[in-house]
Amino acid sequence: GEYASKSPMVEGRDYFVDELLLDYRDKLVEPVSMPAEAPLFIMYSSGTTGRPKGCQHSTGGYLSYVAGTSKYYQDIHPEDTYWCVADIGWITGHSYIVYGPLALGTTSVMYEGVPTYPDPGRPWRIAERLGVNIFHTAPTTIRMLRKLGPDEPKKYDYHFKHMTTVGEPIEPD
Numbered sequence: 022g023e024y025a026s027k028s029p030m031v032e033g034r035d036y037f038v039d040e041l042l043l044d045y046r047d048k049l050v051e052p053v054s055m056p057a058e059a060p061l062f063i064m065y066s067s068g069t070t071g072r073p074k075g076c077q078h079s080t081g082g083y084l085s086y087v088a089g090t091s092k093y094y095q096d097i098h099p100e101d102t103y104w105c106v107a108d109i110g111w112i113t114g115h116s117y118i119v120y121g122p123l124a125l126g127t128t129s130v131m132y133e134g135v136p137t138y139p140d141p142g143r144p145w146r147i148a149e150r151l152g153v154n155i156f157h158t159a160p161t162t163i164r165m166l167r168k169l170g171p172d173e174p175k176k177y178d179y180h181f182k183h184m185t186t187v188g189e190p191i192e193p194d
Contacts, residue, residue, distance in 0.1 A: 055080045055081075056080070056081075057079065057080060057081025057082065058079050058080070058081065058082075059079065059080045059081075060077050060078070060079065060080070061078050061079060061080040061083055061084070062077075062078055062115070063075045063076065063077050063078070064076050064078065064112055064115060083120070084120060084124055087116045087117070087120045087121040087124060088120075088121060088124035088125060090116075090121065091117065091121030091122065091124065091125055091127075092125055094185070095117075095121075095155065095157060095185045096155070096182075096183065097121065097122065097125055097127050097155060098125070098127065099125060099126040099127055101127050101128070101154055101155050101182070102127075102128045102130065102151055102152045102153050102154055102155070103122050103127050103128065103129050103130070103153070103154075103155045103157065104129070104130035104147070104148065104151075104153045104155070104156055104157065105117040105118045105122075105129070105130075105157040105158070106136055106144065106156070106157070106158040106162055107157075107158060107159060107162075107187075109131070113159065113187055113188065117157055117187075118131060130147065130151055130153060132147060136162065136165075136166070137165065137166070137169065141166075141169040141173045142173050142176060142177065144166065145173060145174045145176065145177035145179060146177060148177065148179035148181070149177040149178050149179045153179060153181070154180060154181055154182045155181065155182055155183060155184075155185070156181050156183075156184045156185075157184070157185045157186070157187070158184075158186060158187075159186060159187060159188045159189070160186055160188065160189050160190070160191045160192070161188075161189075163186065163191065164192075
């Protein structure tokens with residue numbers, strides 16, 4: 022694996038996902054049925070109104086919501102390569118990097134770090150290399166990418182079927 026962080030890898034704790042995939046690529050994991058109200062995960066709020074609060078999400082309701090919004094609002098299909106450029110620790114990233122695409126059997130791009138490090142071409146290079154055809158992000162990220170200018174995206178051969186956003190309206194310009 023390739024590692025850019027200055028933090029040391031700890032043997033037995035830290036793994037490169039590409040190395041793990043070599044061992045598990047052909048393994049079948051049988052799904053386990055769960056009651057609709059079974060807890061799926063706890064996501065902590067950002068604490069803007071005091072201390073962070075844990076919000077428990079149920080299996081059935083949450084998965085129905087993210088599968089539905091992924092399919093009907095974002096038009097994601099199993100043959101797509103979908104990329105949600107968000108923090109996986111926030112509900113948007115959690116929902117649309119992991120659960121929405123997984124529920125629909127869609128390839129979901131995951132990456133480490135920020136979209137523009139080590140250089141402003143990173144998001145477009147990832148999109149080109151992995152064949153991303155649906156790009157989902159927040160208007161904040163779009164504003165950040167726009168500040169870098171229009172020349173960088175033109176250097177890459179990527180083909181988005183469409184882009185979707187979440188969280189706030191996009192400025193008309």
